[in-house]
Amino acid sequence: MDHAADAMHTDLMTITRFVLNEQSKYPESRGDFSILLSHIVLGCKFVCAAVNKAGLAKLIGLAGETNVQGEEQKKLDVLSNEVFVKALVSSGRTCILVSEEDEEAIIVEPSKRGKYCVVFDPLDGSSNIDCGVSIGTIFGIYMIKDAGAARLEDVLQPGKNMVAAGYCMYGSSCTLVLSTGSGVNGFTLDPSLGEFILTHPDIKIPKKGKIYSVNEGNAKNWDGPTAKFVEKCKFPKDGSPAKSLRYIGSMVADVHRTLLYGGVFLYPADKKSPNGKLRVLYEVFPMSFLMEQAGGQSFTGKERALDLVPKKIHERSPIFLGSYDDVEEIKALYAAEEKA
Numbered sequence: 325m326d327h328a329a330d331a332m333h334t335d336l337m338t339i340t341r342f343v344l345n346e347q348s349k350y351p352e353s354r355g356d357f358s359i360l361l362s363h364i365v366l367g368c369k370f371v372c373a374a375v376n377k378a379g380l381a382k383l384i385g386l387a388g389e390t391n392v393q394g395e396e397q398k399k400l401d402v403l404s405n406e407v408f409v410k411a412l413v414s415s416g417r418t419c420i421l422v423s424e425e426d427e428e429a430i431i432v433e434p435s436k437r438g439k440y441c442v443v444f445d446p447l448d449g450s451s452n453i454d455c456g457v458s459i460g461t462i463f464g465i466y467m468i469k470d471a472g473a474a475r476l477e478d479v480l481q482p483g484k485n486m487v488a489a490g491y492c493m494y495g496s497s498c499t500l501v502l503s504t505g506s507g508v509n510g511f512t513l514d515p516s517l518g519e520f521i522l523t524h525p526d527i528k529i530p531k532k533g534k535i536y537s538v539n540e541g542n543a544k545n546w547d548g549p550t551a552k553f554v555e556k557c558k559f560p561k562d563g564s565p566a567k568s569l570r571y572i573g574s575m576v577a578d579v580h581r582t583l584l585y586g587g588v589f590l591y592p593a594d595k596k597s598p599n600g601k602l603r604v605l606y607e608v609f610p611m612s613f614l615m616e617q618a619g620g621q622s623f624t625g626k627e628r629a630l631d632l633v634p635k636k637i638h639e640r641s642p643i644f645l646g647s648y649d650d651v652e653e654i655k656a657l658y659a660a661e662e663k664a
Contacts, residue, residue, distance in 0.1 A: 337522035339365055339500065339511045346504055356417050357487070357504075360440055360465070363415035365520060367408045368461055368492040368500055371447065372513060374403055375494040378453060400453055401425060404446035404461065412442050419474040422637045424448075424606055429637055431474050440487075441466040441479045443605040443637075448491075449574030458495030460576030464610040465489065479637060483609030483630035491610065493576045501527070501580065503617040508583070524584075529620040532649040533587025536567045537578045545594035549625070549657035553590075556653070575602065579611050579645070583618055588646035588654070593625060600624075600642035604634045608643050621651045625658055 343358045378400055405425040412418045413430075417438030421430040424445040432438075444463040452459055465488040468478040490502035498513035500520050510524025536557045543551065557567040567587065572578050575591075582589045593600045602608050612622035612629040622629040622645035629643060644654045 336517075336519070337525075339502070339520040339522070342509065342511075342522055343504075346506075356438060357440070357465075360412075360415050360417040360438070360442075361488075361502075363411045363417075364408075364442075364463060364490075365500070367404075367411040368498070369513065369518065370407050370411075371400075371404045371461060372492070372494050372498040374400060374407075375453070375459065401447045401450045408444060408446045408461070418442055419468060420476070420479050422479055422605055424603065424638075427638075429476055429479060434472075437472075437474065439467055441468055443479060443609070445603070445606045448576050448607070452572075452574050457572060457574055458493055458577035458580075459574055460491050460493040460495075460580075462491045462576060462606055462610050463489065464606060464613065476637070479605065480634050482633050483604075483612055486609060486613050489610035489613035491576050491579070491614075493580050495577065499523075499580070501583070501614060503614050505617070508614055508618045527583060527618050529583055529615065529618045529647055530586030531619070531647055533582070533585065533647040534565070534567055535570050535582070535585060535587030536650075537569070537571050537582060537587065537589040538591070539571060539573065540569070542592075542594050542596065545596050546592060547594070547625075547661075549654065549661050550590065550592040550594075552657050553654050575607060575611070579614075582646045583614065583620075586647045586650075588644060588650040590644045590654070591642065592644070593642040597640070599640045601640060602643055604632060604639045604641045605637060608632075608641050612643070612645055615645045619648060620646050621648050623651050623655055623658075 343361050347353045347358050405423055412421055413432055413436055416436050418440050419432050419437045420441040422443040442463060442465055446461055447459055448462050449459040464486045466481055466485060467487050488504045492500040500511045502509055508527040510527055511520035512523040514521050560566060578589050591600060591602050608629055615622045624632060625642045644651055
């Protein structure tokens with residue numbers, strides 16, 4: 325009997341244990357951050373269960389409303405948003421919440437306030453619910469200077485000021501990917517235990533990838549550098565093999581694949597959406613934070629994505645993120661165009 329292998333299966337690193345281990349590295353820590361994360365994890369478990377039952381529970385019909393982004397709202401979006409808002413407020417550790425589903429930021433009542441701001445997209449890719457494609461929750465966490473005076477400016481900070489970011493993907497398995505600023509780790513929900521177990525320790529994105537991911541339906545509206553880069557992916561002139569195109573159309577799933585296999589994910593600005601389509605606070609920033617922590621990079625076409633300072637909570641931005649060398653190529657194309 326292989327006792328060493330047995331020990332591997334019995335010594336389970338749960339997300340709770342992992343976060344507490346991280347906390348122990350900071351003797352001054354009071355555990356607020358760990359409590360906040362445990363509430364986010366609970367929200368993810370609830371949404372995962374709801375997504376799995378969606379077809380049976382007739383939850384997938386439209387809720388009959390349109391959200392602030394002009395997307396038809398599914399019942400699951402509404403449910404997920406309520407779950408996360410309630411979980412975050414009840415943690416007693418948050419002061420401002422920004423959700424993709426709510427037009428205004430939510431200022432937590434003073435008696436329940438803490439020192440963290442959470443920005444989140446409760447159910448990204450929700451238009452894919454009906455066809456069973458992977459969807460997910462994206463979140464980013466900021467710390468504020470003064471919880472007593474919660475102001476909107478506390479959220480309108482550059483992404484580099486985030487203390488943590490992550491996403492939970494509801495697909496063939498439920499996977500939570502998290503960074504607290506020292507590397508990226510992936511956890512998979514074990515349904516028999518109801519616990520997230522560390523399955524992808526210290527994720528590092530390959531320096532160069534073989535995949536590019538973009539909605540080519542928008543090609544006629546692209547700018548020069550984007551068109552040149554995609555052309556280069558398909559018809560490389562240096563004798564290297566062409567890249568494969570993979571595009572799911574659900575940001576969490578596309579970024580998750582990019583993180584694990586390498587390559588580049590792009591949602592550029594175009595004539596139709598001159599400011600890009602993805603939202604800065606709860607899509608671009610968290611994913612860029614994770615990419616950089618995993619050794620990749622993220623670029624808006626003008627600057628490093630995490631240096632961007634948002635002026636509105638639902639602001640949009642173009643985004644190019646993924647393997648270091650691939651994004652470097654895109655940056656070179658934009659630099660060349662600027663010179664010209």
